[in-house]
Each structure stands twice: as structure tokens, then as C-alpha cells.
Amino acid sequence: MLARPLSLLALQMLGAFAGWWAGHWLGREHCAWWGGWFATMVWVVVDTVRARNVIDRLRAGRGLIHANPAQGSGPGGMWGDVLDRIVRCLRVQEQEIAECQSRLEHFLAAFQASPNGVVLLDVQQRIDWCNQRACVHFGLDAQRDIGQAISHLVRDPEFLTFLTDAHSGRELVMPARAQASQHPISLSVQAYPYAQGKWLLLSRDVTTDRRSQAMRREFLANVAHEIRTPLTVLSGFVETLQTLEPNKAERQRCLVWMEKQTLRMRHLVEDLLVLSSLEEQSVPTTRTRNDVRSLLDQVVADAHALSAGMGEEGKEAHQIDCIASAPVYLEGNTQELLSAMGNLVGNAVRYTPAGGSITVSAVLQDDGTLEFAVRDTGYGIAAEHIPRLTERFYRVDRGRSRSQGGTGLGLAIVAQIAHRHGATLGIDSTVGKGSTFKLVFPANLVYRGQDFHRSYNV
Incomplete structure (x- = not known):
């Protein structure tokens, strides 16, 4: 703080001494005063030049902040110290601005993501x-x-x-x-x-959320409707048995109908539990290599039993053929594979009139995939219904479906099992000619043995 006034005082004293010495030699008076005044003016000029230099450097703006001090000398003195302090403050301020800008960009990037x-x-x-x-x-x-x-x-x-x-x-x-x-x-x-x-x-x-809510409401309404119908039938028969005195034949008829409605509710609950367990996990928890011929034998045997129950005097109502590429092994959950295949074959039997034919095939494709197909000569399905067949409780003909014992969940279960095994479900149908349902399993789940082909009637 004292350097500036002391330097001015020293310069004035030096100027006064020089003036006194010159006046002594020249024989003039008051030269010391003029020497001090001249030294003061010189100090003011030099200080003004330094101040001007500082102003010019400040006007340089960002160039001054980023300049390398080693590249040039500053004004020096007090003004040099002032300039250095200003530059340091500007550099700190610019760093803070850069940090704030960086934070702002990070916040905006987070909002953008x-x-x-x-x-x-x-x-x-x-x-x-x-x-x-x-x-x-x-x-x-x-x-x-x-x-x-x-x-x-x-x-x-x-x-x-x-x-x-x-x-x-x-x-x-x-x-x-x-x-x-x-x-x-x-x-x-x-x-x-x-x-x-x-x-x-x-x-x-919220499109998905609202769609899910609508599907949930529809699902609950469908479940309530599906359960209410057999409960109404059961309630009617119970009331009949309680208020009337039916003979043995009528009582037996009531009991048979009550058993059918009970089985219907049991099948509905079982299918709901199966569908719920399938939706809990995206992939099967246990997988084994299954002989495709063994899987076909089981589902075709069930189809024969179902067809016999629909025929007269225990005779089968349909011609059922089986075609398979063998030996082929399919990796997956055995029960789920049997459920998916059995649902497709069972639907073909239920919705094919007596005397129709059903062909079940499992053929290895050239690209290594396995195509399981069920072809029937049944009623057929109109094109507008096909995209919705895998929806829960969706029925093309509600009356026919209920009369055949369907719960409306079979194809939804098939679609879920196909998804869990990476398979695709394909549907092709013509009204009055029949339908074809295909499950195509990916090549990474298919293992082939010695290739040969067998075709047989069972």
C-alpha cells in the first residue's frame, strides 16, 4: 500500500535535488521546486501510460484471460498487480461459468434421455x-x-x-x-x-397402461361371466332337487348336468392357473430334450379318446393321421409342449364335424426349424377373427365353443408357451374348408438324429 506514495516521494526528492544542483551551477533560485514539479509530471505520465496499458489489456477480453504470462511483460508496478488480480478473478469467474454450463448441459441431457x-x-x-x-x-x-x-x-x-x-x-x-x-x-x-x-x-x-386396464376389466368381466353361467345352471338344478321330487331318471339327469358344469368350472380354473404360471416367467424353468415322436404319440392318443367320446357307440368320429420326421428331439419343457400341442389337436377334434379328417405333423425344415402342424377339415374361421384368436376368452362362435367344452383360454395358453420357447404360431383358415395351425420351433432347440420319414395311420 505504501509503495506507490513512497515511489512518488522518492522521485520528487530526486527531482528537487537535481533542480537544486542545476540551480547552484547556473546561479538561479527556485530550481529545486521546478525539479520536484518536473519529477511529479514524469511520474504522472508514466503512471498514465501504465493505466492505459491496463485498460487496453482489459479490453482484450478472453484473449487476456487465456494469454500466457510468459509471452509478454505486463505494465509492472501497482497497475501490473491490479491487472494480475483482475485476470485471476476473471479466470475464476470463467471457470465457474464453464462448470455451471456443464451442469446445465448434463441436466438437459438427462431431460432429453x-x-x-x-x-x-x-x-x-x-x-x-x-x-x-x-x-x-x-x-x-x-x-x-x-x-x-x-x-x-x-x-x-x-x-x-x-x-x-x-x-x-x-x-x-x-x-x-x-x-x-x-x-x-x-x-x-x-x-x-x-x-x-x-x-x-x-x-x-399411458396408452399401454390404459390398454392393460381395459384388458383387465374385460378379463374380470369374462371370468365372472364364465363362472356365473355354470353356477346359474347348478343353482337351478339344486333348486329343482330341493323343491321337486324327481324320479330316479330325472335325478340322474340333473346330476349329470351338474357334473358337466362342475367340470367346466374346474377346467376354467385350471386353465387360468396355467396361464398365470406361464405369464410369471418369460422362459421355462426346466428344459429337457424330448423325442418328438413320443410327444406326437401322446397328443394323438388323447385326440383318439376325445374323438371316440364324440362318436356313436364309442366309435371314433374322425380320421386322424400322423406324419413325423424322425428321429428328432425338441428341447423344452415337456408339460408345456404337450399342453400346446394337445390344445391345438383338441381344438381340431372339437371343431371338426363327425366324418372329417385331422392330420398332425412334425416335420424338420431345411433351415433346421421344426414345424408342428395340425390340419383339419372343420368349420373354418373367417379372416377377421384370426388376429384375435389368441386373446383370452375370445370365441368365434360362443355357443358352439361352450357346447364343445371350451374355456376360451386354449389358444392364449398356446401363444404363451410358443413365446416362452421362441416359437411362432401361424394360423391359416378358410370358412367351410378347414384350418391349419402351425408351431415353428427355432433351430437352436431342434436336434436331429438319423433322417428318415414315417407316415402312418393311428
Whole structure:
């Protein structure tokens, strides 16, 4: 702090001494005073030059901050110290700004990676920023629409009402913009205040959730309906047995019908439990290598028994043929494979009129996959029903399905088992000509032995 006044005083004293010495030789008075004044002016000029140098360097801006001190000398003195302190402060400030900018970019990157739409609105509800997901949901352009009022861009009446009542904190469910997707999308939109009048707008795709809720409601309604029908029949027969005095034949008839309805409910519950256990895990917990011929023998034997029960006097009602490439082994859960194959063969028997034919085949394909197919000459299925056949409780003809003892869950179980084994389910049908159901298992689950072909009637 004292260096600056001391240096001025020393220069003045030196100038006064030089003036006194010159005046002594020249024989003039007051030269010491003029020498001190001249030294002061010299000090002021030098100090002004240094100050000007500091100002020029400060005007250099970022170039001054990033300059290498070793590349040039500073103004020196007090002004040099001032300049160094300013430069250090500017460098610290720039580092803090860079860190804040980096944090901001990380926050924006996190918002950009969010599966939800994020829109930042100012106090006039103009768009400050939005992520790509919000652009998809609301049909926005992240560059063009910045600074635009969102009410001018999203003209849905419910959304505009929601914006005016944003303080209520309620949730809005609305459709996404038409150009956002070819399929209808439902959005859940919520608004949260922040930073004195600004708004954080969040949007979430709830299409799957709403579809799941609808499917759950439909499932519960179907289960209730499927159980209520046999319960109503049972209740009627119980009431008949309690209020009337039927003879032995009538009592026996009532008991037979009650047994059928009880079996129907038991099959329904069993299928529901099977479907639930299949949906709990995406892959089978246990896998073994199964001889395809053995699997076919079991499902075809069950088909014969079912066909015999539908025929007269215990005679089979259908011609059932079996074709197989052998020996072939299929890796998977044995019970699940038997369930899937048995459901397809059982459906073919139930929905093929007496005298029709059913062909069950398991053929190794050239690409190493195994195709299990069931072909029948049954009633056939109209094309509009085929995409929905694997839905739970979906029936083409409800009356015919119930009369044949179906629960409406068989193909849903087949589809789930196919998915767990990486197989694909294919359906081809023509009304009045019959249907073909195929399960194609991937090559990595198929193991072949010596290739030979056998065709036989069983």
C-alpha cells in the first residue's frame, strides 16, 4: 500500500535535488521546486501510460484471460498487480461459468434421455425448452417453437382448459398430436410450478397402461361371466332337487348336468392357473430334450379318446393321421409342449364335424426349424377373427365353443408357451374348408438324429 506514495516521494526528492544542483551551477533560485514539479509530471505520465496499458489489456477480453504470462511483460508496478488480480478473478469467474454450463448441459441431457416429455414454460407459458419426447407427444419443433406460446401450438380444448387451471394440480389425459404416430396414443399431462411463475410440463405415454386396464376389466368381466353361467345352471338344478321330487331318471339327469358344469368350472380354473404360471416367467424353468415322436404319440392318443367320446357307440368320429420326421428331439419343457400341442389337436377334434379328417405333423425344415402342424377339415374361421384368436376368452362362435367344452383360454395358453420357447404360431383358415395351425420351433432347440420319414395311420 505504501509503495506507490513512497515511489512518488522518492522521485520528487530526486527531482528537487537535481533542480537544486542545476540551480547552484547556473546561479538561479527556485530550481529545486521546478525539479520536484518536473519529477511529479514524469511520474504522472508514466503512471498514465501504465493505466492505459491496463485498460487496453482489459479490453482484450478472453484473449487476456487465456494469454500466457510468459509471452509478454505486463505494465509492472501497482497497475501490473491490479491487472494480475483482475485476470485471476476473471479466470475464476470463467471457470465457474464453464462448470455451471456443464451442469446445465448434463441436466438437459438427462431431460432429453427421459422417457417422458418435458417442456419448460416461462411466466407467459411460452416454451423455453423441450425435449425430443415432448416434440413427439405434442407435435413440436425443438428449434422453431422456442419462445412460442404453447397454447398457440397445441389447440386441444381440454389442454387449453388444463393450462388455465394448471394450479389445481390435476392430471389431464389427452390424445397425442395426429402427426406424432400412426397409432392412437394417450398422454397423461401434468404441470408443476417452479421459479416464481414458471411451469414444468410433463407428458407420459399411458396408452399401454390404459390398454392393460381395459384388458383387465374385460378379463374380470369374462371370468365372472364364465363362472356365473355354470353356477346359474347348478343353482337351478339344486333348486329343482330341493323343491321337486324327481324320479330316479330325472335325478340322474340333473346330476349329470351338474357334473358337466362342475367340470367346466374346474377346467376354467385350471386353465387360468396355467396361464398365470406361464405369464410369471418369460422362459421355462426346466428344459429337457424330448423325442418328438413320443410327444406326437401322446397328443394323438388323447385326440383318439376325445374323438371316440364324440362318436356313436364309442366309435371314433374322425380320421386322424400322423406324419413325423424322425428321429428328432425338441428341447423344452415337456408339460408345456404337450399342453400346446394337445390344445391345438383338441381344438381340431372339437371343431371338426363327425366324418372329417385331422392330420398332425412334425416335420424338420431345411433351415433346421421344426414345424408342428395340425390340419383339419372343420368349420373354418373367417379372416377377421384370426388376429384375435389368441386373446383370452375370445370365441368365434360362443355357443358352439361352450357346447364343445371350451374355456376360451386354449389358444392364449398356446401363444404363451410358443413365446416362452421362441416359437411362432401361424394360423391359416378358410370358412367351410378347414384350418391349419402351425408351431415353428427355432433351430437352436431342434436336434436331429438319423433322417428318415414315417407316415402312418393311428
